[in-house]
Amino acid sequence: MSDGKCIVKYLRLSLEDEDMLDESNSITNQRIVIGQYIASKQEFKNAEVLEFKDDGYSGTNFERPGFQSMMELVRDGQVSTIIVKDLSRFGRNHIEVDTYLEQIFPFLNVRFIAINDNVDSMKYESGMPGIDVGFRNIINEHHSIDTSVKVKKTLLQRQKAGKYMGARAPYGYLKPDEDVTSLVINPETAPVVRMIFQKYLEGMNITQLARYLNEQKIMSPGQYKREVLKTGVKKTTEKYIWYPVTVRLILMTETYTGTTIGGKWKVASVGSNKHLKTKEEDWIVVEGTHEAIVSKEVFDAVQEKLELNSRKRSKTHNNNYPLKGLVKCGGCGQNLQHVTRCNPHFKCPRKFNAANQDCVTDNLYDDEFNEMIFRAIKLFAKISDDAEPVLELQKAELKSKVNGAAKKIRDAKDSISRYKHQKTELYMRYAMEEISEEEFTRKNDKLDKQIEKETLAIAQMETEQSEAAERLFELPPDGRQCLTDLIEGNKQLTREIAVTFIRGIKVYNDKRIEIEWNFADELVKYVEQVQKICS
Numbered sequence: 182m183s184d185g186k187c188i189v190k191y192l193r194l195s196l197e198d199e200d201m202l203d204e205s206n207s208i209t210n211q212r213i214v215i216g217q218y219i220a221s222k223q224e225f226k227n228a229e230v231l232e233f234k235d236d237g238y239s240g241t242n243f244e245r246p247g248f249q250s251m252m253e254l255v256r257d258g259q260v261s262t263i264i265v266k267d268l269s270r271f272g273r274n275h276i277e278v279d280t281y282l283e284q285i286f287p288f289l290n291v292r293f294i295a296i297n298d299n300v301d302s303m304k305y306e307s308g309m310p311g312i313d314v315g316f317r318n319i320i321n322e323h324h325s326i327d328t329s330v331k332v333k334k335t336l337l338q339r340q341k342a343g344k345y346m347g348a349r350a351p352y353g354y355l356k357p358d359e360d361v362t363s364l365v366i367n368p369e370t371a372p373v374v375r376m377i378f379q380k381y382l383e384g385m386n387i388t389q390l391a392r393y394l395n396e397q398k399i400m401s402p403g404q405y406k407r408e409v410l411k412t413g414v415k416k417t418t419e420k421y422i423w424y425p426v427t428v429r430l431i432l433m434t435e436t437y438t439g440t441t442i443g444g445k446w447k448v449a450s451v452g453s454n455k456h457l458k459t460k461e462e463d464w465i466v467v468e469g470t471h472e473a474i475v476s477k478e479v480f481d482a483v484q485e486k487l488e489l490n491s492r493k494r495s496k497t498h499n500n501n502y503p504l505k506g507l508v509k510c511g512g513c514g515q516n517l518q519h520v521t522r523c524n525p526h527f528k529c530p531r532k533f534n535a536a537n538q539d540c541v542t543d544n545l546y547d548d549e550f551n552e553m554i555f556r557a558i559k560l561f562a563k564i565s566d567d568a569e570p571v572l573e574l575q576k577a578e579l580k581s582k583v584n585g586a587a588k589k590i591r592d593a594k595d596s597i598s599r600y601k602h603q604k605t606e607l608y609m610r611y612a613m614e615e616i617s618e619e620e621f622t623r624k625n626d627k628l629d630k631q632i633e634k635e636t637l638a639i640a641q642m643e644t645e646q647s648e649a650a651e652r653l654f655e656l657p658p659d660g661r662q663c664l665t666d667l668i669e670g671n672k673q674l675t676r677e678i679a680v681t682f683i684r685g686i687k688v689y690n691d692k693r694i695e696i697e698w699n700f701a702d703e704l705v706k707y708v709e710q711v712q713k714i715c716s
Contacts (some may be wrong), residue, residue, distance in 0.1 A: 185259035188225060189251055190215045192234035193270045207559030208236055211266040217298050218264065225262075240273035260291055267297040280610075283618070340443030343467035349412060351436050352402040364436070364471040369409075372476050373399055377431055378475045378483055386490075387425045387432070394423040404425060432487060438480045439473035442458075442466050503676040504554065504686065511689035526550075527688075539689050555674040558682050558697055579653040586646035593635045593642070600632045652680055660705050 192211045212232070219225045233252070235245040254260050263286070265271045272278045286293050286302065292348040293302045339346060344362035353374040354364040373394075380390055394401075401423050407413045435442060443465040445458065502525075508517045510529040517527040604625060611621035685697040 186259055187229040187231050187254075187266065188219065188262045189253060189260050190219075190230060190232045190264055191248070191265050192232065192236075193238060193240060193245070193247075193265075194234075194236050195239045208234060211270060214266050214296060215264050215528070218294075219693065226516070228261075240269060243272060243274070243277055255286075255289055255291055258289070262292040262294065264294045264296065266295070268295045268300065271295065284622070307317065313697060325601060340441075340465040341467070343441045343470035344441060345441050349406070351434055352405070352431065353437060354471070364441075366472050366474065370402075374431060374437060374474050378437075378479055381483055382479070382486070387428045390428045391423040394428070399423070406642070422644045424558060429487075432483050435480065435627050437474040438468075438477045439471055440466060440468045441470040443649065459481075503551065503674050503679045504683075505676070507547075507679060507683055508686045508688060510541050511687040511693070511695065512541060515540075517541070517545070517688065520544075539690055541690050543690075545688060551674045553694070554679075554683075554696070555685065558674070561682060561698060576653065579649045582649040583646055586642045586649070589642050590639055590646070593639045597639075599629050599631055604628050 190212065192208050192215075193209050194211075201253065219228075219230060231253040233247040235247040238245040238247075251260070251263070256264075268278065272281075282293055282302070295302065339362065345356070345364050346362065350364055350367075351355045355367045357363060357365050377390060377394075380393070385393065393655055400408070404422070416715045431437075445464055502519055502521070504527075505519065506516065508527055509515065510517055511527065515530060518530045520526055522529060525547040527547075529540045530541075560582070606627070607616075607621060610616050611618070616624075627686055682699055683696060684699050687695040687697075689695075
């Protein structure tokens with residue numbers, strides 16, 4: 182070829198394909214098929230050939246590193262032809278695939294070849310593939326969904342059998358080559374795990390344990406993986422670095438008792454990189470699957486001690502921090518950070534940023550700030566002789582918000598389902614040549630924007646629903662007693678009192694403080710009603 186552009190071989194293999202043991206779709210096989218095809222074509226003789234691959238990436242998601250690197254060259258005008266073994270290797274999202282084949286590649290003057298599907302864009306007068314290719318893309322997408330279901334079932338069966346499905350063995354164990362779904366004790370690191378459990382029960386706290394391990398020059402888990410197992414990729418500046426969070430993670434890992442736990446996470450949707458944490462009752466727990474490093478009794482004793490220390494910290498934290506999440510910087514809008522060491526105080530995390538000159542620069546110390554807010558709450562509460570109706574109005578409003586958000590979320594999800602159905606029908610009409618490409622693109626883009634709008638709305642409503650439910654949960658069940666005690670001269674600001682009256686606080690650099698009260702309008706209406714009755 183004389184245009185100076187290169188030919189690109191694109192290879193892809195997903196985790197689902199690996200689990201299905203489809204040798205014909207392996208990276209090696211794809212490379213051979215494409216190489217033989219290029220060698221058989223005189224037009225490709227002496228052409229520069231580059232290869233991009235994505236090993237372990239789903240075809241329904243185009244955010245793949247190899248694919249994105251290839252597209253950078255395409256956009257720079259350095260690629261003349263892209264060759265894949267078949268369309269499913271390029272992608273399994275039929276809308277996305279069609280967009281590339283019918284719009285992007287023709288616009289960029291890039292030839293596309295799918296060998297096994299007999300697709301060559303140069304054969305079409307318009308530079309676009311035929312209708313049958315569109316149907317094949319739809320089939321490929323459904324195949325991806327079906328494959329995902331099969332893989333999930335296989336994974337579930339393995340988890341129920343107690344197979345270890347983690348990518349790497351936990352620190353203290355190894356995965357033998359003959360069975361990578363099992364664990365065996367690592368004689369080099371298992372004693373370190375035992376020592377961590379033992380010293381924690383003997384009285385060392387987590388920070389002291391991390392310091393002790395560093396003093397003893399014991400390799401951290403990350404360093405051990407990188408230097409000994411040759412599997413780590415993250416480099417550190419120091420050779421031996423143990424952090425308290427690493428020690429805590431080891432102390433909380435039940436795998437060390439010989440138990441395998443699966444199903445802690447699930448993929449949000451087919452092709453998605455997002456993983457959602459599952460409820461503990463949905464976990465798959467199988468005991469006695471491998472040799473234990475610590476006994477169940479030792480592990481339970483450690484968990485009890487961790488929980489006890491956590492409750493102590495939580496109790497102290499809550500008593501000293503009644504305004505959690507309520508105070509924002511009036512300059513940048515960021516939540517003020519609460520610092521608990523030494524003299525507890527609030528500070529703006531962005532105050533040293535030159536771009537945020539309006540941020541609060543002074544620290545707000547708890548004693549003075551809490552007392553100031555407490556006095557404001559007392560004045561607000563004294564507007565009414567009986568605060569009970571105020572709290573009931575607040576509860577009713579919050580319940581209305583929760584229920585209203587739930588209905589809006591359901592409606593938005595229904596709309597998304599309806600738009601997706603319309604997209605499928607629209608494509609079928611286009612495939613049957615009932616509408617033009619221009620009309621299909623215009624209407625398809627409009628539907629995509631509507632889906633995106635509803636998706637963003639759902640995320641916003643879910644946040645609002647969660648915040649309203651949390652505030653409702655924090656309200657005292659006996660509002661009359663709580664608020665009456667406050668009016669009569671309670672001497673301490675509590676979390677319960679704060680969330681009952683305050684929706685938010687903004688602090689400005691000029692010393693101004695703005696308090697957004699919960700349902701101030703309802704309180705005014707209540708007082709007006711009382712005044713009418715009394716008159």
